[in-house]
Amino acid sequence: MKLRTTIYVYTSVLFIVLLLLINGFIYFMFDRMSTDTQMERAEAEANSISTGVRNAADIVAPDDLLRSFVPAEGMLRMVRMSGDNPPAVTSLSERRLAQINPAFYPNKHTEVLKIEGVRYVFVSMPVIWADGEVVNLQVTESLASVDNNLKVLQVVLISVSLVALLAVFASSRLLGSIIIRPISSMTQTMRIIEDGGGFKTLDLQNQSKDELYEMGETFNRMMGRLKRNYEKQEQFVSNASHELKTPLTVIESYASLLKRRGMSRPDLFEESVEAIHSEAIRMREMTEQLLMMARETESFSIALEQHDLAGMVNDMARSYGTAYQREIEVETPSSEPCYAYTDINKAKQLLVILLDNARKYSEDSILIRVQPDASYVTISVTDYGPGIPADELPKVFDRFYRVDQARSRKQGGTGLGLALASEIAAQIKAEIGLESTYGKGTTAYIQFPVHHLA
Template structure:
């Protein structure tokens, strides 16, 4: 069953049940009040008749008293505990009441009885008769007028229920349509996206602030995110293919050169092997970076702990100095510890040191200082710098400020993107400032170690 049909069915049934219950409650309350009211009136009338008969009993015979006080639609009886008493007197239309078997009651008694399908109020009141005996003055009075009124009420409520169900069913259909409209639009939009391959948004009534509009807005935001990720994925695949194609082309070219002329020209051997080796290393690094970027942070096996930042920075500078022969000056203000993953923070530092090496020829400076509950590692170079309008894009994958310059230096545009991923994983904050032609400074901010 479709959701629209379920909403329509469930809401219709629920409203119908509530309407029936409400009408039944109205009928029950009204009928109870009406019958109780008639019973109270009959009780008061019977009490008055008993008192009048008691006062006139010494002057008028019992049968005459019964005929004088018999109700218009009912019966009046005078009955003793030993079964004696005059014959009951009934109104003209209620003769069958005289056939009822009398019962003596020691106390006042009232109830609703049914005779031949008709309802009556029965009242029995004990009185001390003129001869000193205890008699029951028993009055039976018809309630058919009240029952007729209740019958009319039943018909009115039943008719009201039937007529109320018609707009109820219509409103339930309209309600289900209103609820399902954005869902139907979403389904149609998703089918269209699937068929055309183009991302589309829902058209929303921005003046409305209900949950359906919020759901539509959330859907549009999700589509925007999917579209953005799709575009990024396409660009990533395209850029990765382009980056891998270059070293493969170089390797293929030199391998073909060796195959054609390597034996006849030994001097080409060294050049070709060096080029193939260099491009193979570059392709390996690129592949490792791509694989690391493809992993989620949870798969990086982080080990967060308090580490000695001064020792980490000085060791990293020493390794970098020995590997590339570049001078790295380290300046530390006091003993500084921080909370991070040592291996990933070292990798992050190496990325920025390597960038400084590639784009500057002067010495590289690294400073370490404490700032409240944060620790700041800053890498400064005196290189070519980055234009200010390019700074917001430098952490995008495969982005280079200068394509030809980046290619010459061997970069794939993944280093800073990887740095951003590492920083996010270890809870570090990155900031970069640069002046074109003057140099660049990069800051890594991490949390202080506990106990400092």
């Protein structure tokens, strides 16, 4: 069942059920209140008649006395315990009531009778007659006026219900159309995208800012993100294929050269093996970084907790210096810990990337500074290499970008390290930047927040 039909059916059925319950309650309450009112009126009338009968019992004959108090649409009779009852007195329209067999009630009795499909209020009132005998003064009065009012109420309720149902049918169809319109538009847009129509967005014209509008906005944002990711993927694949093609070409060329002249030229053999070896190492590093970047773009669980970054820097500097036989100086403000919120494993990964760049582009010692303040703990890595020209600084975080292509290739750079570092920093809510003076050196820094960021 389609959503539009579901909304239409369920809305209509629910309204019909509620309407039947409400109409039934109204009809029942009106019938109950009207009947109770008539019964109270009949009881009051019976009390009034019994008073009049007792006062005039010695003066007027019983038949004439009852005839003077008979209801306009009913019957009045006196019932003795002995069964010697005078004839019942009825109105002209209710003569059939006289055929009802009388019954004596020792106490006051009130009920609703149904005779030949017509309802009557019956009241039996005990009265002490002039001779001291207790008799029943019984009043039977028609409820035809109440039944007529109920019939009118039925017509009114049915008419109102039909009009309300027509309004509900129309409004439910309108509501279904309003709800389905953006969903249908989204479905049509998805089909266009599926058929190769590119990354289309919805034309949002509703300004009410309701949930459907928010759904459309979310869809448009998702399409925009998919489009950006697709474009980045295309660019990434293009750049990766271009970067991998160069070392493969070098390896193929030197391998062909070895195949032709390697046996007769020992000097050429050594040169070729060295070139193939260096290009293979660069390809391995590039592949590892490509795989790492692909994993970093996936959704990982980041645990941002308080960590002592000064202790982490000291440990990393000691192990890194030992591994690469490099002198690494560490400056911290004091022996006290420098706490900040971060994922410690990601922070170590960032520091390793910056140390790798410093190691590749400088033969001198490397300086690491830890500088805390009220908002951030800043870790900076300074090398004293050739530096970066000012016009090249904005590009260093782009993938595969290298400042000096020839020198970077010789030193093993792939142009992926800082791009990967930028993505990792964004994941752990850190800030990364680069400062450089051409010919003097470069300082890369990372700022870790001291307070937890939502």
